[in-house]
Amino acid sequence: MSVRGTYLDMPVSIDDLDGENLEYFRHCSEHNFHLQQCDDCKQLRYPPTTACPWCTCLTSKWVPVEGKGAVYSYEEVHHGIQPAFQARTPYMVLLVELDTQKAAPTEHESLRVIGNLTTPDGILAPPDVVKRVGIGSRMRMVFSDVCPGLSLPQWTLDETAVQPEKPWRYPQE
């Protein structure tokens, strides 16, 4: 069954034929992060796909994965194109490298999960928090609920972690 909701005034939907994403976001809606683990080579993968990108095996199982890691890259958005985002700039899009399966299956690979920088409640983070986050910042996953069967995985600063003294950021004005 397809899923339809609204996030920041924008329609969000998952088609009923998109079994992998339906399952992925269903786990997120239960605030339990899961990824597919290949039945053959046992590698976890992200984003959800039908076949294993490493060995092409077509079967996998969903396993719980800890939502913790460090910022690998980021984008700080100052010009919101979507009307609902314009009042929320600056906001951050983060690519967070999970601690799980780091540098595997090769040293250049890792599980890097995209999400917005949010408060612990899953609301887009205010400007003073945006300024504190950069490459290397330690993050933990939280969820923004959209509708039944669909929550978005997001990132908030991990209050329990030791943060880098000066996470790398683009030169500031």
Ligand SMILES: [Zn+2]
């Ligand atoms: Zn595989």
